[in-house]
Amino acid sequence: MPSDSPEPARPALTAGRRAFLGLLAAPALASLPRGATAQGMPEWLAELKTEWAVFRGRFVTREGRVLDSGKGDESHTEGQGFGMLFAAEAGDAVSFDKMLDWTRRYLRHSRGNLHAWRYRGDAVDPVSDRNNATDGDIMIAWALMRGADLFARPALAREAALICRDILTHCTREVAGKLVLLPGMQGFEKRDHVVLNPSYYIFPALLEFEKIVPGPQWRRLVADGMEICCNSARFGRWSLPADWIEFYREPSFQPRMASSWPTRFSWDAVRVPLYLAWARQSDNPALKACVDFWHAPGQRTLPAWADLRSNTLAPYPGHAGVQAVANLARASRDRNRRMQELPRVAQATDYYGASLILLSRIAWQEARAGAPIV
Template structure:
């Protein structure tokens, strides 16, 4: 969804940027949250992915929890959390199944977690605990953080990695990563509250990994990356399209949000988007021949492009950002 002004402001001081053309006037967080709630949140607290068979994801639940907390909407927060715990909570730990599908029986057919979904749920819980003085939310959030460390932190030689899920992303020869799961501000928050240096190490190693994992004409990070367990060589992951696309576009967002707007991955992303000056930003680029998507990026990607360019140039948040109403679906 298009980013709110508060999210954008995490990139730096106030400023203005008129590129690419904004889809509408800037509105308040409360307006955007109210529209999101109306369009994508069911009364029982389930966030609906309207562009994908109306399924729900732990990531969407986590994002909605964080947004409700930031908007100080405690009733919505409680409904989202109740649905999440009742329908996605795994029986063996504090993590959550990654998908709930209304057209499946049962709706959860894979209890593997998505580490970014659990990361956002944990972050939202600990922030809500501090805002509303709810110790039980803090307990739940820190329990998720501990289980993420146990199940999704992986050591290889001199580095630690953040696995996309508890299983299915490593075998005897390789480990597969999604670098858009490295949400730096969530690492900051959980590291501060757990007082565990492992979160700082994961962040530092992730920043270093993003220095190296760059491909194609513009030196962009891929959606999916693999590391050879014997040589530690990095390459674009097999079995996924070799692209900077709907996953990797979150990398410059999280770098800016986490205070690393000068990182080379942000610079490369901005250079790619600026190369399209005067033309619509493409939804993705494929590293095979640097092919561009035949259709334009959506409003959310345009928001990240604006934020990243302004933050990289030290001009802070753009004055105008696409509104949530510009999003055609979830």
């Protein structure tokens, strides 16, 4: 599908987004340097553009494929969505269009509006698994929404709405009186339980989807997700969310850590406090538990992961992306606290760490804008 325009100008913002950006500029909420550049651009936006340029140079091909450098330069819908979101926020319409066009061409399902989750450039069949990853589809739809607003291209919002409707149809289920978000269309529904990934609940995105697909289902999905993944399903001595959990069809059964995955708070679950902070859920118990774990008295480094069954820690520290999320989570718990300097994309050892750094940077600008949005 061709792009609407090769290089659209940045439009006047909608009233809601204009108000949002005005809140971001409130002096009482300042943390990261927010002066104006010589060109009158807010310093945070100038920094975001610079950081995005580094990310683009390291991980985005000329064709618009985002490379997961930690997994043999595979590409995923998660990465395509991240890249499109970063490009939209940085005002880079050319890169946005390239990533969107590549995603449509290689990952979009021929029937429906969801996407195959992985592309392997070195394989005979680069897209051998047509199952989707729900978090990737959510991120793509969210990036399209923001592109529609920032680039004044309503067709992108209509495309996002089609994805959102398919997410509701194919990736949500009623289980034990809760509306749950399946990680994909296939493979996660068992006889007596469903398998869930708490980090796939991108809370701020799910709430924004109500604007393009009206209805109560989004807020219910968020409320039930927070109840399951952030209140009920926390484990180990630190009471942390796990990467993967099992949620049972029998209402009296409590969620458990998934038996087919490591029982860890690790590379997936690190996004739970990120999305909670982004949704301004400063009092959420899962967010508090993560802050307490990362910033325990006497702890010199941030562990890369914690095993929630054995209560043991990784023997090596988390990378710069974990540091970024930990800084964001701690600052979001206390509005009087200044955000510690976030790591730079150049400090990230791989694509995922760089993504967490940029996500944390955008989340902080938005999360400090006001009251909780749930």
